[in-house]
Amino acid sequence: MYVTILENQLEKIKDDLLDYSNETSERITKSVEGFINEDVYRSKGIIEETNKINKKSEEIEYGCLKILGLQQPVAKDLRLGAAILRTSTELERINLLAAYVARYSIDSLKKNSNFFKPIHITLMSHTVQNMLKDGVGSLISEDIQLLKRSTKNFVSLQDFYNQMFMEYGEDKTSNSSMHSILVARSLLSMGHHIMGMDDRIAYSIIGKRIMHHKVFYNVLMR
Amino acid sequence: MPYRIKVQDLNVYFGESHILKDINININNNMVTALIGPSGCGKSTFIRTLNRMNDSISTFKKDGSVLLDGEDIYESNVDVVDLRKKVGMVFQKPNPFPKSIFDNVAYGLKIHGESDKDVLANKVEESLRAAALWDEVKDKLEMSALGLSGGQQQRLCIARTIAVEPEVILMDEPCSALDPISTTKIEDLIHKLKDDYTIIIVTHNMQQATRVSKYTAFFLNGEIVESGLTDKLFIEPEDKRTEDYITGRFG
Numbered sequence: 001m002y003v004t005i006l007e008n009q010l011e012k013i014k015d016d017l018l019d020y021s022n023e024t025s026e027r028i029t030k031s032v033e034g035f036i037n038e039d040v041y042r043s044k045g046i047i048e049e050t051n052k053i054n055k056k057s058e059e060i061e062y063g064c065l066k067i068l069g070l071q072q073p074v075a076k077d078l079r080l081g082a083a084i085l086r087t088s089t090e091l092e093r094i095n096l097l098a099a100y101v102a103r104y105s106i107d108s109l110k111k112n113s114n115f116f117k118p119i120h121i122t123l124m125s126h127t128v129q130n131m132l133k134d135g136v137g138s139l140i141s142e143d144i145q146l147l148k149r150s151t152k153n154f155v156s157l158q159d160f161y162n163q164m165f166m167e168y169g170e171d172k173t174s175n176s177s178m179h180s181i182l183v184a185r186s187l188l189s190m191g192h193h194i195m196g197m198d199d200r201i202a203y204s205i206i207g208k209r210i211m212h213h214k215v216f217y218n219v220l221m222r
Numbered sequence: 223m224p225y226r227i228k229v230q231d232l233n234v235y236f237g238e239s240h241i242l243k244d245i246n247i248n249i250n251n252n253m254v255t256a257l258i259g260p261s262g263c264g265k266s267t268f269i270r271t272l273n274r275m276n277d278s279i280s281t282f283k284k285d286g287s288v289l290l291d292g293e294d295i296y297e298s299n300v301d302v303v304d305l306r307k308k309v310g311m312v313f314q315k316p317n318p319f320p321k322s323i324f325d326n327v328a329y330g331l332k333i334h335g336e337s338d339k340d341v342l343a344n345k346v347e348e349s350l351r352a353a354a355l356w357d358e359v360k361d362k363l364e365m366s367a368l369g370l371s372g373g374q375q376q377r378l379c380i381a382r383t384i385a386v387e388p389e390v391i392l393m394d395e396p397c398s399a400l401d402p403i404s405t406t407k408i409e410d411l412i413h414k415l416k417d418d419y420t421i422i423i424v425t426h427n428m429q430q431a432t433r434v435s436k437y438t439a440f441f442l443n444g445e446i447v448e449s450g451l452t453d454k455l456f457i458e459p460e461d462k463r464t465e466d467y468i469t470g471r472f473g
Contacts, residue, residue: 006470072428072429073469074428074432074456074457074468074469075456075457075458075459075464075465075468075469076465076469077469078456078457079457079458207457207458207459207460208458
């Protein structure tokens with residue numbers, strides 16, 4: 001009886017997390033499209049709905065704390081609860097970063113429009129969304145292979161950013177390049193948040209601490 | 223890490239039944255070790271082996287050794303009364319004698335030869351204080367122990383155990399018959415007593431094991447499946463059977 005109740009409650013909260021993650025992914029798409037297409041209306045919409053979307057993080061956190069407090073799970077159930085809490089917090093941050101991307105879109109159009117936007121930004125957006133999909137997918141299905149793919153994609157994300165940054169050469173302070181770099185930097189930060197949640201998801205699935213320092217180290221030392 | 227008890231290759235049989243199988247475990251000094259596992263897995267048999275309480279069962283047989291401070295407690299020259307003074311036991315159901323509160327605590331001291339009234343009085347007070355019961359009973363020491371509440375009776379039994387200054391205290395589900403408030407008092411007491419005694423507790427309450435113990439051993443079908451630091455065992459168990467048991471998915 002106890003197990004059924006606990007499992008049902010955890011399943012419900014995993015479903016909520018999946019919905020929240022899908023909405024977050026959609027916001028990344030919309031915020032980057034807003035920048036690429038210079039769509040101020042869309043960008044404003046992203047900023048305005050941020051608080052409403054992030055209410056879900058509070059709901060998930062409350063639901064999770066209720067399970068931890070009332071059901072007092074141990075072992076893999078406890079680790080799953082911790083992973084859900086962390087994932088929910090990271091999704092909240094990613095949503096805030098999507099709002100920042102929208103803000104940079106609006107600011108960039110105050111001075112000039114129709115400026116060059118590197119393809120790297122679109123590619124970074126896709127990579128972040130793949131990382132997110134695989135990370136949350138691995139939490140839902142307890143599939144470590146998805147998690148590995150999510151982590152591995154961080155290297156591509158960093159590569160796209162580095163390449164874009166290098167291609168700007170000396171021109172890093174003009175209005176258009178600065179805003180492109182800020183958007184790309186926000187997407188890279190989203191990747192960092194996903195790596196944070198991936199660490200906790202790995203712990204939830206296999207019960208051993210796997211910190212992705214090695215990935216960061218490899219990326220930073222190249 | 224100093225070990226108070228070292229159990230090596232212990233096998234216990236009751237007649238043809240093989241109850242404990244190849245048990246190897248070290249019990250640390252001045253720490254609480256919890257024994258968990260489903261009913262009938264051998265936890266109680268194991269702790270009763272540690273102060274030779276199974277000796278009275280005619281079909282009891284064992285091989286392997288149980289060392290207390292390096293000495294095998296099953297050697298023929300070991301005095302069982304002395305052993306039980308060193309290794310006291312608290313049972314599931316409080317079992318005070320139908321005597322006064324004072325006499326219950328003084329009983330163990332008297333059978334070990336203490337007759338000086340002042341010494342007895344001091345020792346009774348000291349034991350009742352250590353068991354966190356003194357303030358509640360100091361004005362009614364001559365009252366029958368049977369008039370105390372269940373929680374108070376259990377603390378009295380703990381006072382009775384510690385009065386004879388044991389080295390090890392065995393507790394067989396000491397809170398299973400108690401309400402949550404009395405349970406908390408006993409758990410607080412265990413926490414305090416661990417500084418002076420080595421405590422081994424059998425419990426079916428997983429949360430209690432996590433609250434009171436530093437080490438935990440999981441028994442299943444007479445074997446120790448996994449033992450180690452309580453934090454590790456309850457968060458990152460290594461054996462699937464441990465995980466299934468503690469998460470309630472056993473069987």
